[in-house]
Amino acid sequence: MSKYPLPQKLKQLVINRAKGCCEYCVSQAKFSPDPFSIEHIVPRSKGGSNLDNNLAFSCQGCNGHKHTATQAIDPVNGECTSLYNPRIHEWDEHFVWTENFSIILGKTAIGRATVERLRLNRSGVVNLRQVLRQLNRHPP
Secondary structure, three states, X not given: OOOOXXXXXXXXXXXXXXXXXXXXXXXXXXXXXXXXXXXXXXXXXXXXXXXXXXXXXXXXXXXXXXXXXXXXXXXXXOOEEEOOOOOOOOHHHHEEEOOOOOOEEEOOHHHHHHHHHHOOOOHHHHHHHHHHHXXXXXXX
């Protein structure tokens, strides 16, 4: 159980706002074998709050790889940059799908650092995207 439990109404707001998808890798909770959770974008240990503007719906993979990070290294320029924050950044400004919609590419330093740190193209996620694409269920 969480040290800082969130009210069910707040959890539902976060899930609905994300349309049931991970706000990082865009995996759909209804098709994922892994659990999803409400994560703190800025961890409580780093001063983050339990307010809705600091909460994101995240799959277990993205949440686990992000952990308490708020910054990562851009693999192109080697500089430390902020990770993607779904409350202040627009997904389409920082990421783009490959032609077959199975791989997420970073368009900016923030996007590239986030792709690497959160491992947005984990093999299981890519495989699921490919299957869902064949069923016309991806991208959501």
